[in-house]
Amino acid sequence: MQDAITAVINSSDVQGKYLDTSALEKLKGYFSTGELRVRAASSISANASAIVKEAVAKALLYSDITRPGGNMYTTRRYAACIRDLDYYLRYSTYAMLAGDPSILDERVLNGLKETYNSLGVPVGATVQAIQAMKEVTASLVGPDAGKEMGVYFDYISSGLS
Ligand SMILES: CCC1=C(C)/C(=C/C2=NC(=C\c3[nH]c(/C=C4\NC(=O)[C@H](C)[C@H]4CC)c(C)c3CCC(=O)O)/C(CCC(=O)O)=C2C)NC1=O
Numbered sequence: 001m002q003d004a005i006t007a008v009i010n011s012s013d014v015q016g017k018y019l020d021t022s023a024l025e026k027l028k029g030y031f032s033t034g035e036l037r038v039r040a041a042s043s044i045s046a047n048a049s050a051i052v053k054e055a056v057a058k059a060l061l062y063s064d065i066t067r068p069g070g071n072m073y074t075t076r077r078y079a080a081c082i083r084d085l086d087y088y089l090r091y092s093t094y095a096m097l098a099g100d101p102s103i104l105d106e107r108v109l110n111g112l113k114e115t116y117n118s119l120g121v122p123v124g125a126t127v128q129a130i131q132a133m134k135e136v137t138a139s140l141v142g143p144d145a146g147k148e149m150g151v152y153f154d155y156i157s158s159g160l161s
Contacts, residue, residue: 001106004030004099030099033148037097040145044093047140052085055132060125071121081121081129088130089137092152096145101155109159116160127157 002010008023019027044051060081065072072078091108095101116123134153138146 001098002100002102007100033099033144036145037099037148040141040149041093041097043141044089044137044149048086048089051089051133051136051140052082054136055085055129056082058136059129059132063125065122065125071119071125084126085129085133088153088156089133092149092156095152095155096149101152104152104155104159108156113160123160127160130157130160 005027008019008026012019012023060066060072064070066078067073072081087108091104095103113123115121116126130153134146134150137149137153140146141149
């Protein structure tokens with residue numbers, strides 16, 4: 001896993017240089033949003049199950065997916081879906097804190113698409129639910145932190161598509 005600081009340092013190290021102006025600007029941007037990130041992570045963790053529940057209500061409930069024949073039908077599969085959304089929310093929060101998406105590649109997206117395809121989990125509906133979480137989260141944490149979280153929700157969405 002990488003974060004905004006190690007990303008900048010690694011790329012300077014590869015060139016055998018001290019941090020140049022643009023690298024320093026990146027770091028400054030990261031440090032100046034530190035408080036914002038920590039505050040957002042704290043309200044997301046305090047409201048995680050409400051965020052997931054609202055996203056499910058917005059994107060999935062009362063659709064064919066929750067009826068017989070749908071992939072969320074039966075309590076077991078419904079619970080698996082809720083659990084997956086909870087993973088996406090938690091790992092997006094980690095990535096937002098780190099300011100870097102590498103944790104999503106390593107711990108979430110690796111092999112996920114293949115697993116979904118082999119189990120018949122619909123990717124389109126999953127992406128809709130992730131996008132609903134993005135909206136719900138932004139309305140909770142505000143536009144600046146919401147935009148930053150949005151980067152990682154979008155990263156998972158395009159990694160699945
Ligand atoms: C932390 C990293 C991580 C991820 C991401 C993860 C995902 C993941 N989701 C799974 C299943 C599943 N995922 C879903 C999800 C959905 N079905 C829908 O119709 C909805 C659109 C959607 C929710 C948004 C469902 C229903 C299953 C069970 C499918 C089945 O067994 O038939 C499975 C198969 C094994 C299992 O059932 O637990 C994995 C590995 N596991 C992990 O360890």
